[in-house]
Amino acid sequence: MTRWLKFLPAALALSGLWLSAVPAHAGVFDDDEARKAILDLRSKQAQTETMLRTRLQELADQVQQLQRGLLDLNSQNEQLRAEMARMRGQEEQMLRDLSEVQRKQKDIQVGVDERMRKFEPQPVSVDGKDFSADPEEKKLYDDAMASLRNGDFDKAAVGLQSLMKRYPSSGYTDSARYWLGNAQYGLRQYKDAIVTFKAFLAGAPEHVRAPEGWLAVANCQAEMKDNKSAKRTLEDLIKQFPKSEAAQAAKERLVSLK
Incomplete structure (x- = not known):
């Protein structure tokens, strides 16, 4: 929001310039008409300022939403990376466990074969x-x-x-x-x-x-x-x-x- 407020003085300055130009044509109107024109200009300026502030606030809100979205996305990415790292660790452990089971099965099979040979005819x-x-x-x-x-x-x-x-x-x-x-x-x-x-x-x-x-x-x-x-x-x-x-x-x- 701060970024967009930087442009507010410039907008107000333009409005002031517009108002300063009115006296140059004041002779054309009588006093009532002049006052009415000034009031209309001030009303339009107020409306313009209000619209600008509203628009700037909307933009600021959108920026905050985007920032929150980015933060959430970064958090999700970190969680995803952590989950992937955990799964890789589990996979590596499973591979180690599988290798150990296969080694034990081989040792058991060798032992069984040796014991069986003791009973096989020669x-x-x-x-x-x-x-x-x-x-x-x-x-x-x-x-x-x-x-x-x-x-x-x-x-x-x-x-x-x-x-x-x-x-x-x-x-x-x-x-x-x-x-x-x-x-x-x-x-x-x-x-x-x-x-x-x-x-x-x-x-x-x-x-x-x-x-x-x-x-x-x-x-x-x-x-x-x-x-x-x-x-x-x-x-x-x-x-x-x-x-x-x-x-x-x-x-x-x-x-x-x-």
């Missing part, structure tokens, strides 16, 4: 026989064989028996029977060893260790002083597997039994 090759075995099944056999190699025949026998009981259809069964017979022989359980070796030979007559199984039976019989049965077993071994190393050992053993 390829095994024993005594020329290829098959799949459960991890626990394989562990039982490996532990029993480790005990047998260390001379712990009792622990080896328990482990092999447990293996055959828990996994009756195991691919280890034939080899487990053979080594169980050896563990029993080491424990001097000759009768049990003969039963185990004969079960081995009946179940796998063509097994790669079958010749050794026959020789082991003969050795058990000899330890029990049953030389007659031992000789017969050795002779059967030589007939069935004449080219085997066990057959050569059987020939030598027959000489010692005569």
Whole structure:
């Protein structure tokens, strides 16, 4: 409003100049007419001043409204910028959270895969026989064989028996029977060893260790002083597997039994 009031003096000055020009023509009118003209001019001047003030006030009000509008717009812009910054922060946090969740999911999946592998069948090759075995099944056999190699025949026998009981259809069964017979022989359980070796030979007559199984039976019989049965077993071994190393050992053993 102050800006527009600057123009008010100029407007009033113009009105004054207009009034000052009246006396130059006063001689044309009589006094009443002059007074009337002056009153009319003053009335018009007052109206003009009032109109100017009103217009200036309107303009000032419009300027204030514009200023308030600009202030509101600036405030809204600041709020919008703040909201956008907050949303960007939330988005960044969500991305970090998502990345952390994905990392944890990956770690969990790796852990699950590792645990699952512990239960998945594994390829095994024993005594020329290829098959799949459960991890626990394989562990039982490996532990029993480790005990047998260390001379712990009792622990080896328990482990092999447990293996055959828990996994009756195991691919280890034939080899487990053979080594169980050896563990029993080491424990001097000759009768049990003969039963185990004969079960081995009946179940796998063509097994790669079958010749050794026959020789082991003969050795058990000899330890029990049953030389007659031992000789017969050795002779059967030589007939069935004449080219085997066990057959050569059987020939030598027959000489010692005569």
